[in-house]
Amino acid sequence: MIWEALFLQLGYNATLVTIGAALLGMAAGATGVFLFLGKRALVSDAISHATLPGVGLAFIVMVALGGDGRALLGLLLGSALSAGVGLLCVSWLTRATRLSEDAAIGAVLSVFFGFGIVLLTVIQSMTAGRQAGLETFLLGSTAGMLWDDAVVIALGGAVVLALVVLMRRPMAAVAFDPEYVAASGGDVRRIELAMMGLAMAITVVGLKVVGLILIVALLIIPAVAARFWSERVGHVVVIAGALGGAAGWVGAAVSATAPNLPTGPIIVLVAFALFLASLLLAPGRGVLAAALRHRRFQRRVHLRQGLLALAQGQPIYEGLTLRLMRAAGHLRPDGVATEAGRAQAARALLDERRWHLLRSDPRHEAAAARYDGLTPLERVLTPDQIAELDRALRPEGIT
Amino acid sequence: MSLTRRHLLTLAAAGLVARPAFAQDRISVVASTGMIADAARRVGGDLVEVRALMGPGVDPHSYRQTRSDIVAMTRADLVLWHGLYLEAQMEEFLLKLGRRRNVVAVGEAVPEAELIGHEDYSGKFDPHVWMVPELWVHVVRAVRDALSDVAPDSVEIFAANAESYIEEIARLGDYARDVLQTVPEPARVLLTAHDAFGYFGRAYGYEVLGIQGISTESEAGLKRIRTLVDLLVERGIGAVFVETSVSDRNIRALVEGAAAKGHEVRIGGELFSDAMGEPGTYEGTYLGMIDHNATVIAAALGGQVPERGMDGKLKAGM
Amino acid sequence: MALKLAREGGHPQPQADQSHSPMAIRGLTVSYGEKPAIFSVDMTVEPGAMTAIIGPNGAGKSTLLKAALGVVKPLSGNVTCWGSPLGKMRVRIAYMPQRASVDWDFPTRVIDVVIMGMQRELGLLGRVRTTHLERAMSCLSRVGMEGFADRQIGQLSGGQQQRVFLARALAQEADLYLLDEPFAGVDAATEKAIIAVLKDLKAKGKTVVAVHHDLSTVRDYFDRVFLINTHKVSEGPVETTFTEETLQSAYGGRLANLPKGAVG
Numbered sequence: 018m019i020w021e022a023l024f025l026q027l028g029y030n031a032t033l034v035t036i037g038a039a040l041l042g043m044a045a046g047a048t049g050v051f052l053f054l055g056k057r058a059l060v061s062d063a064i065s066h067a068t069l070p071g072v073g074l075a076f077i078v079m080v081a082l083g084g085d086g087r088a089l090l091g092l093l094l095g096s097a098l099s100a101g102v103g104l105l106c107v108s109w110l111t112r113a114t115r116l117s118e119d120a121a122i123g124a125v126l127s128v129f130f131g132f133g134i135v136l137l138t139v140i141q142s143m144t145a146g147r148q149a150g151l152e153t154f155l156l157g158s159t160a161g162m163l164w165d166d167a168v169v170i171a172l173g174g175a176v177v178l179a180l181v182v183l184m185r186r187p188m189a190a191v192a193f194d195p196e197y198v199a200a201s202g203g204d205v206r207r208i209e210l211a212m213m214g215l216a217m218a219i220t221v222v223g224l225k226v227v228g229l230i231l232i233v234a235l236l237i238i239p240a241v242a243a244r245f246w247s248e249r250v251g252h253v254v255v256i257a258g259a260l261g262g263a264a265g266w267v268g269a270a271v272s273a274t275a276p277n278l279p280t281g282p283i284i285v286l287v288a289f290a291l292f293l294a295s296l297l298l299a300p301g302r303g304v305l306a307a308a309l310r311h312r313r314f315q316r317r318v319h320l321r322q323g324l325l326a327l328a329q330g331q332p333i334y335e336g337l338t339l340r341l342m343r344a345a346g347h348l349r350p351d352g353v354a355t356e357a358g359r360a361q362a363a364r365a366l367l368d369e370r371r372w373h374l375l376r377s378d379p380r381h382e383a384a385a386a387r388y389d390g391l392t393p394l395e396r397v398l399t400p401d402q403i404a405e406l407d408r409a410l411r412p413e414g415i416t
Numbered sequence: 417m418s419l420t421r422r423h424l425l426t427l428a429a430a431g432l433v434a435r436p437a438f439a440q441d442r443i444s445v446v447a448s449t450g451m452i453a454d455a456a457r458r459v460g461g462d463l464v465e466v467r468a469l470m471g472p473g474v475d476p477h478s479y480r481q482t483r484s485d486i487v488a489m490t491r492a493d494l495v496l497w498h499g500l501y502l503e504a505q506m507e508e509f510l511l512k513l514g515r516r517r518n519v520v521a522v523g524e525a526v527p528e529a530e531l532i533g534h535e536d537y538s539g540k541f542d543p544h545v546w547m548v549p550e551l552w553v554h555v556v557r558a559v560r561d562a563l564s565d566v567a568p569d570s571v572e573i574f575a576a577n578a579e580s581y582i583e584e585i586a587r588l589g590d591y592a593r594d595v596l597q598t599v600p601e602p603a604r605v606l607l608t609a610h611d612a613f614g615y616f617g618r619a620y621g622y623e624v625l626g627i628q629g630i631s632t633e634s635e636a637g638l639k640r641i642r643t644l645v646d647l648l649v650e651r652g653i654g655a656v657f658v659e660t661s662v663s664d665r666n667i668r669a670l671v672e673g674a675a676a677k678g679h680e681v682r683i684g685g686e687l688f689s690d691a692m693g694e695p696g697t698y699e700g701t702y703l704g705m706i707d708h709n710a711t712v713i714a715a716a717l718g719g720q721v722p723e724r725g726m727d728g729k730l731k732a733g734m
Numbered sequence: 735m736a737l738k739l740a741r742e743g744g745h746p747q748p749q750a751d752q753s754h755s756p757m758a759i760r761g762l763t764v765s766y767g768e769k770p771a772i773f774s775v776d777m778t779v780e781p782g783a784m785t786a787i788i789g790p791n792g793a794g795k796s797t798l799l800k801a802a803l804g805v806v807k808p809l810s811g812n813v814t815c816w817g818s819p820l821g822k823m824r825v826r827i828a829y830m831p832q833r834a835s836v837d838w839d840f841p842t843r844v845i846d847v848v849i850m851g852m853q854r855e856l857g858l859l860g861r862v863r864t865t866h867l868e869r870a871m872s873c874l875s876r877v878g879m880e881g882f883a884d885r886q887i888g889q890l891s892g893g894q895q896q897r898v899f900l901a902r903a904l905a906q907e908a909d910l911y912l913l914d915e916p917f918a919g920v921d922a923a924t925e926k927a928i929i930a931v932l933k934d935l936k937a938k939g940k941t942v943v944a945v946h947h948d949l950s951t952v953r954d955y956f957d958r959v960f961l962i963n964t965h966k967v968s969e970g971p972v973e974t975t976f977t978e979e980t981l982q983s984a985y986g987g988r989l990a991n992l993p994k995g996a997v998g
Contacts, residue, residue, distance in 0.1 A: 029676030030641045030669055054840060138482055144471040144695065150663025152478065160636040161627075161666035186860040190850050193840045197902075199805040200829035200912075201853065202821070248841045248886040272638045279635040 023270045031273040034159050037167040038265035038284055041223050044174035045232070046239030046261020047181050048215045050254045053240040055192035055209070059119065060107060061216045061236050063126040065229040067103025068096035068220060069133025072154050073140060085147040089165070089225075096154070096229075097221045103129050104213050157228035159269065159280035166225055173222035177215055181254065188212050189250045227281035234285040235261060242292040245299035260295075264288035316341055317391050323347070325369060327354055328362035368393050371406050443567055446489050448497040448506065449476055450692045451546045452522060454702045455559045456496055458581040459574055463567065467492075472700065475661045476690050477631045480505045489513060494566045496559060498523035500531075500543035504631060518566055525558030526551055532614050534630070542630055544690070547616040549589035549706060553582050588703055591726040592710035596620040598719035605653050606713060607644065607670075609662040612689040616709075627666045632690075636666050645673035648681055655684030655716040661691040684716025698729045753817030755779050756910040756941045757802065757827075762811030764794070764801045771797040775811075775966045779910070782939050784932060786946040786956040790985050793963045795945040796832065796914050803829060803912065815910070825854065828908035830899050832915050838888040844898050845883040848873055851905035873901040876934070878927050893924030900928060911935060913944040917951075929955055952976055953995025 025032045052058050075095025076086040084091075103125050110121035140148050150158075181188075190198050191208045199205045216236060223232045243257035268284030300306050323338040324347065333339055342348040347358030354362070371394045376385045384397050394403060442465045447453035453468035460466065469485050470476055476498070481489070489495050490513065497503055497510050499521025513519050526545050534540040545551045560578035564571045597620070604622045606613055611626030625644060627636045648656070648670065656671065658664040667683065674681045687709050693699025699708050707725045714721045724730045759777040763770065772794035779785060787795045800806040802813050804820065815823035828851070848870040849862055856862065874880045877897040887895060896916065903911060911932075917925050932942050932955070943960075946952060952959060952972065959976050961967035961984040968980040976996055 028642050028645060028673060030645060030673040031638055033672075034638055054837075056837075138480065141474060141479060142471065142482065144473075147660070148473055149475060149659075149661050150665060153663060153665075156635070158635060158663070158665060160638045160641050161663075161669040163665065163668055164672055183858065183860075186850075186853060186856060189842070190853060192837075193842060193847075193850070194831070194836050196800075196805055196831050197829065197850070198853075200800070200803045200831065201851075201906075202804075202824035203853070244841060248843060249846065250841050253841050269638065273642060274639060275637075276639050277634070277637045278639070280638055281635075 019270065019274050023267065027270075027273050030160075030162070031269070033164065033167050034162045034273070034280060035266055035269040037162055037170045038159060038226060038269040038280065039262045040174045040265070041170050041219075041226050042235060042239070042261035042263070042265030042284065042288075043258045044177045044181075044261075045219045045223060045235040046243070046264075047254050047258035048177060048219050049236035049238075049240040049261070050243065050250075050257045051181075051185075051188045051192055051212050052216055053237055053244070054189070054250070054253075055212065057209075057213070058233070058237045059122045060104070060213060061220070062233040063107055063122045063129075064100045064104055064213065064217050065220045065232045066126045066133075067129035068100045068224060068229050069130055069154070070136055071095035071097065071099025071133075072151060072224075073133055073136030074099065076140060076148065076151060077136070077143075080143065080145050087147050087150070089169075092151075092154075093169075093221050093224065096224060097217060099129065099133075100217050100220060104210075104217065108210075153228070154224050155228050155230055156279070157224070157226050157231065157281035159226050159272070159284075162226070170222055170226065173218060177218050177222075178258070180211075180215060184208070184211060185251065185254060227284060231281050231285050234288060235264070238285070238288040238292050239264065242288075242295040245295040245302045248301070260291050261288070264291060320345060320347075321365060321391055324358075324362045324365040327358065328366035370410060371403065374406055374409060443494060443563065444492045445494045445496060445563075446485075446492040447495075448479075448503050448510075449690075450695075450700070451552075451702050451705070452496050452498060452555070452559070454692070455522075455552075455556050455581070456563070459556065459560050459578045460563055461573065461577050463570055463573065464563065470691060472691050472694050473660050474691050475632055476502050477504055477633055479503060481509060490517065493518065494562060495519040496522050496562060498543060500524055500541050500545070502543035504633065518562070520558065520562040522555045522558040522562065526554045530554075532618065542611070542614045544612045544630075545615055546702070547613055547706070547709075548619040549585045549592065550619070551615060552702070553585055556582055556585065584703060588706055588726065592706060593620060595710055595714040595719055595721045596622070598721070599714055599717045600719075602651075603654070603717045605651065605717075607648070607653065607656040608687060608689065609657075609659045609664065609667055610689070612659065627670065628662070632662055641666065641669055641673065644670055645677065648674045649677045649679040652679070653681065654718070655682045657684050657687050657713070657716070659687050659689035660693070661689060682716070685712035687712060697731070699731065704729065754781055755817075756781050756815055757820075757912075757943070758814050759798075759802055760812045762798070762801055762813070763809045764797050764806055765809055770964060772801065772962065773965050775962065777802075777960055777966065777969060779941060779943055780958055781941050782936065783957045784936050784942045784944070784955065785958040785960055786944055786952050787960045787962060788946055788949065788952065788984070789962040789967070793984075795962060798962060799829070799912050799914055799943075799945060803827070825906075826909040828903040828906040828911050830903040830911070830913040830916060832918065833892070833896060833899065836887075838895075840887070842887060843883065844874065844879060844885050844887060844890070845870055847887060847898050848901045848905050851902035870901075870905055873904040874898075876904060876931055877901045891921070893920035896920050897924055897927060900931060904931070908940070910941045911943070913942065915945050915947055918947055949981075949993035950995070952993070 021027050025035060052061050072092050072095055075092045079088060079091050080086040106125045107121045110116050110124065111118050137151060140151065187203065187208050190203070191205055195205045219236060220229065220232050223235065227235055239257040239261035242260050243253045246256050247253050264284055264287045268287040269280055271287065272278040272280040272283045295303065297303055297305050319335065319338045319341050323333055323342045326333050327347070333342070339348065339352065342358070343350060346355060347361055349355055372388055375381050375394070376388060387397050443460065443463055445456050445460065445464050445466045447456050447466060447468050449470050450468045450472065453466045456464060456466045467488060469481065470479055495510070495513065495517060497506070497519065500523045501507065502523065503510065510519055523543060523545060530551060531541040534542065545555065556578055560574045563574050605625065606617060606622045607625045609626065610628040610632050611624070611630045613624040616622065617624035627640060627644060628634055656667055658667045671681050671683065688699065688705040692701065692705040693708070698704035708730055711721050711725045711730060722728065724732065755778050757779040759775060762772060762775045764772050775798060787798060789795050797806060801808040801811070813820045815827065849866060852866055852869070856866070871880055871883065874883055877900050879894060879897050879901060882890065882894065887898065890898065900916065916928055935942055946956070953976065956972060958971050960969045961975070961980050963984045963986065967984040968975050978992055978996055981992070981996055
């Protein structure tokens with residue numbers, strides 16, 4: 018069943034939701050990278066919570082003008098406007114007062130959201146208009162996705178993605194070193210506003226899919242997960258888009274197979290699972306990889322120290338060192354050195370001496386910078402240079 | 417002071433004192449749902465002043481009382497609510513209020529034997545008892561009893577009003593049964609946005625399906641939509657129904673899904689599931705609400721119905 | 735007292751012909767809140783020279799550079815470059831900020847940082863061509879960092895990072911280089927590498943202005959000095975301006991010993 022779901026074999030509704038959610042996830046993931054790298058993740062949370070009063074006001078205005086208040090475009094427009102006002106408030110609060118950014122975010126988030134809830138309660142007592150369904154903006158209602166919704170998401174997502182690609186370098190530069198960009202004549206404020214504008218667009222587009230409470234998850238989690246896989250911004254953006262899209266796709270598919278699973282929250286859970294997997298398994302920055310690297314490094318250090326001790330006739334006390342030396346064949350089970358072991362020890366000592374000489378010679382500064390206690394000198398210098406060092410070590414001639 | 421001014425003052429003073437007697441004697445009643453308010457008005461007549469908390473299009477499963485609601489409820493002579501966990505968000509408050517004020521859960525007057533139990537939780541029941549006039553009569557009687565407790569002097573008036581109202585409801589029940597039987601058996605499938613029509617289905621022999629469960633608080637699952645689409649197509653069901661108090665999005669998704677499989681499903685009409693129509697209209701009363709539902713359902717599913725309902729009072733163009 | 739000295743300037747300052755000066759600053763004032771960081775500062779950068787901006791901590795040295803470039807908004811003042819407003823001449827000016835303001839965990843490699851210096855040339859789609867890469871690599875080799883092109887910047891030592899940021903400034907191929915404490919906290923090797931690059935720039939006729947903290951190297955590295963302590967104290971060639979008198983008035987008697995090279 019899950020395979021059919023993943024391959025879009027489960028009928029029109031499931032397919033529509035899967036593709037719509039995947040597109041949203043892709044656009045959200047890519048956009049979120051710049052929020053995350055620019056340390057503005059929580060601002061997007063403030064923006065999404067600030068959409069609520071706009072939805073309520075749009076409803077009230079549309080009903081006052083004689084409609085039934087349900088027009089999606091009107092509601093989305095209202096949400097965008099109030100989110101924009103919220104964003105400007107955060108920006109103004111940090112610039113004009115002494116408030117730190119997180120305090121400003123908290124203030125805007127709670128005030129706007131509270132005002133939105135009040136409006137919803139007021140609407141509850143309104144007799145005019147068709148208010149049923151307004152509260153779905155909070156957590157989304159993916160199951161009932163319509164063709165029109167999917168089109169809005171696809172178009173909105175595509176436009177946002179295109180803008181992200183176009184503006185990736187300025188946005189990355191501003192997130193990395195805004196002072197330098199300003200000094201080079203770049204308009205930092207405009208670029209930051211553009212970044213937040215894209216986040217706002219994603220929020221508005223995704224309101225009906227995952228709801229305003231969860232959209233921040235779709236913006237941030239794929240970006241954070243992607244960070245584990247690459248050290249290049251461009252790649253992080255692509256990976257985040259892929260992870261976000263995968264979360265949307267798989268989340269929707271899973272919710273289509275089991276009864277009573279709300280799609281929005283499932284998508285967020287899948288995104289989190291991808292994050293956990295990245296945290297643990299990513300080859301460079303992942304926890305597992307780091308642990309393995311550390312163990313390997315520790316073993317090499319112990320072996321090196323053991324060999325050096327052996328060469329200099331010093332006793333070895335550490336149990337781990339003894340075990341490793343025995344396992345490598347440098348020591349016999351009773352602790353006496355083997356032939357091979359003694360040869361290795363001598364080589365290690367020679368290498369150490371060569372390094373010592375190299376590091377005190379100012380001519381070899383660049384090579385000396387490569388010293389880490391383990392790398393053999395053969396990897397750093399040419400045989401001629403090593404021969405020259407050896408001559409300096411044994412000035413009385415080669416014996 | 418001049419003579420005229422003194423006169424005016426006296427008149428004013430007299431006006432202040434001589435307030436019309438009956439305004440002070442009116443029993444103030446606050447009802448949670450519009451249906452209960454309607455019953456209270458019919459049974460209480462001029463003796464009561466009724467205020468409903470929830471208007472048309474309001475979902476009682478998710479309704480949260482506002483500050484002014486609380487004020488009204490604490491000041492009222494009588495608070496009538498439905499119970500059976502319909503007003504899920506208000507239940508705690510109402511139970512607490514019940515310890516110091518007159519608060520009656522009239523929906524719970526329906527005998528337990530006639531209630532539909534929840535399939536998973538014992539002791540929990542489907543609250544949508546107003547769908548079937550024969551069941552609603554129990555509630556009307558409970559309203560009558562509650563009013564009688566508060567104003568024992570007017571017991572006879574309430575009893576008389578209640579009886580005549582119950583007669584009208586009985587007529588409505590007959591009408592509903594008649595028109596709903598005219599729908600051919602294979603077409604008797606009622607698919608709505610949420611499971612509000614359980615009693616309806618049982619009383620009139622219809623298979624009822626809701627996209628969401630008994631409460632609208634649970635989000636519709638994608639699998640449920642799929643299952644229903646397959647069912648719609650398999651059984652060749654021609655019409656589904658939206659509700660005034662629930663978003664129609666899920667129903668529209670069903671329609672699109674069926675269309676993608678080549679099966680055209682119409683939206684047969686809009687039903688009053690958890691709330692009545694506009695106040696001041698016929699559909700804004702209990703009789704009008706049920707009349708409308710029965711007429712629309714029967715007409716959409718291929719039955720023989722008078723176009724304007726039981727007494728020709730329904731809005732045209734339904 | 736300081737104000738008086740600013741007007742007298744120690745030695746008569748010939749009003750440099752502003753249309754040749756890579757950067758002429760008039761009356762620049764910046765304040766954070768009500769407290770002035772720099773007050774009514776005039777500066778005329780001499781083309782082709784290496785100028786050091788010196789003064790005690792909190793004197794406003796970094797602020798002077800940042801305000802001149804518009805990174806910080808000045809209260810008043812006017813900046814012209816080669817006779818034209820700053821905005822038009824940015825293409826010819828390169829800036830190297832202090833190291834602190836950067837996120838070292840940012841996913842960017844050394845080569846990417848250098849390419850950021852070429853942002854203006856990358857066009858709408860931001861495509862990096864081979865020519866850009868080659869230029870970036872050559873800037874890196876000028877600072878001795880070509881072997882580190884692929885490393886994430888957080889993996890470098892402080893001095894190595896400093897060199898990368900210098901490479902970024904070099905990538906702009908500018909005529910005026912403004913550097914904010916380029917030698918702060920770097921190892922001897924890095925310091926040597928950087929000063930070699932700066933002297934090379936000077937040899938090619940470029941102008942260098944650097945905020946400098948180490949008074950003992952002023953004479954060796956720089957041709958001119960600009961002393962500031964919120965107000966301008968003095969400006970001119972090292973021989974005539976880097977004197978005990980100007981230093982005492984700039985440092986307000988906080989100097990324990992005269993730095994080497996100062997004219998006593």
